[in-house]
Amino acid sequence: MNRILALQLAFDLIIFDVHKDDYDPIKDIEAFWNEYALETVSANILQLLSSYIDCGTGENKSLKDEEMQEFATVLYRVLIAYCVTNYRHIDPSKIQLSAEAKARIGKELELSKKVAEFFSRLSK
16 A cells, blocks of 8 residues: 555544544553653654655654654544543543653653753843
8 A cells, every 4th residue: 555545544543533432532642651752752743844844855864754654643643632532521630641651751841841941041
């Protein structure tokens, strides 16, 4: 199957999953944050954007095309999950992350807070 069509099918299937009776958006959110660190998400999004800007020339690629397609699909899945969570008024406090993911996210947020405070002090 054509690579573009396969990617489109993967994206379309995510929308169909939302309409299944047993669809639980919380599980998709938990799976995403248990798998990906904020730093990884940021790096992957930057690579997606740069490959769009570079027209796929391959400069500064840390991930293969298949890995980027997989990440784009997973990212789309979690965005849809957040949308459904909001639409259905599901309490986001039900999200249960692994202890490792909580610790990792806590460290990343603390570091980004320090960087933001530093630049805030510089701008005054």
